[in-house]
Amino acid sequence: xxxxxxxxxxxxxxxxxxxxxxxxxDSQVTMMFWYRQQPGQSLTLxxxxxxxxxxxxxxxxxxxxxxxxxxxxxxSTLTVSNMSPEDSSxxxxxxxxxxxxxxxxxxxxxxxxxxxx
Amino acid sequence: AQTVTQSQPEMSVQEAETVTLSCTYDTSENNYYLFWYKQxxxxxxxLVIRQEAYKQQNATENRFSVxxxxxxxxxxxxxxxxxxxxxxxxxxxxxxxVLRxxxxxxxxxxxxxx
Numbered sequence: 478x479x480x481x482x483x484x485x486x487x488x489x490x491x492x493x494x495x496x497x498x499x500x501x502x503d504s505q506v507t508m509m510f511w512y513r514q515q516p517g518q519s520l521t522l523x524x525x526x527x528x529x530x531x532x533x534x535x536x537x538x539x540x541x542x543x544x545x546x547x548x549x550x551x552x553s554t555l556t557v558s559n560m561s562p563e564d565s566s567x568x569x570x571x572x573x574x575x576x577x578x579x580x581x582x583x584x585x586x587x588x589x590x591x592x593x594x
Numbered sequence: 595a596q597t598v599t600q601s602q603p604e605m606s607v608q609e610a611e612t613v614t615l616s617c618t619y620d621t622s623e624n625n626y627y628l629f630w631y632k633q634x635x636x637x638x639x640x641l642v643i644r645q646e647a648y649k650q651q652n653a654t655e656n657r658f659s660v661x662x663x664x665x666x667x668x669x670x671x672x673x674x675x676x677x678x679x680x681x682x683x684x685x686x687x688x689x690x691x692v693l694r695x696x697x698x699x700x701x702x703x704x705x706x707x708x
Contacts, residue, residue: 508694510695510696518700519685519698519699519700519701520639520685520696520698521698522695522696522697525693525694525695535695567637569639571639571696573694579644581627581644581646581689581691581694582629582641582644583629583641583689583694583696584641585631585638585639587636587637587638588637588638588639590637
């Protein structure tokens with residue numbers, strides 16, 4: 478497996494503002510993903526973060542609202558823009574394609590708990 | 595689109611006993627992967643077990659095993675000798691071979707009672 482960290486671990490933000498969440502992995506990985514977990518719900522994929530190109534977004538998620546960067550093979554950011562209370566969720570990053578590991582196993586970061594007031 | 599269904603929102607089991615969590619999925623793909631993840635109150639997602647669709651043999655990891663029925667599109671998780679630390683949300687997940695984007699079921703909240 479890999480050590481995956483996310484910053485911040487939690488935050489309380491005012492509506493209309495933006496928050497950038499960082500995901501750092503201790504080794505190079507092929508794929509990085511961002512998920513949202515709304516209160517009491519399951520995980521929903523937001524987008525696949527592609528290294529060196531634009532992220533691939535799932536239906537219902539758009540780049541203007543959730544811009545994503547992936548400048549290298551160990552780091553990605555997700556920004557939640559112009560926040561509203563409906564954006565209150567846990568945001569998780571995940572990775573797969575670890576060197577020496579099983580290519581199709583995804584490992585998750587600890588999550589970022591976001592509350593929008 | 596792929597869908598994953600977990601029909602048991604909550605389950606409980608006595609410590610040391612065996613429990614089975616159900617999962618069904620819908621896909622037209624032939625090559626895919628199935629997973630069970632555990633999410634304790636700490637909210638950390640922990641991979642429990644995986645199954646490749648091309649393998650007929652059911653996966654086993656210590657006390658955790660699966661019953662994979664490809665034709666029926668069923669993927670249940672059996673936990674043997676349940677321990678208090680098994681108390682968590684359990685999510686079944688499906689991944690297509692190429693895109694590697696994962697789809698999750700709604701989850702089953704498992705409580706292990708002393």
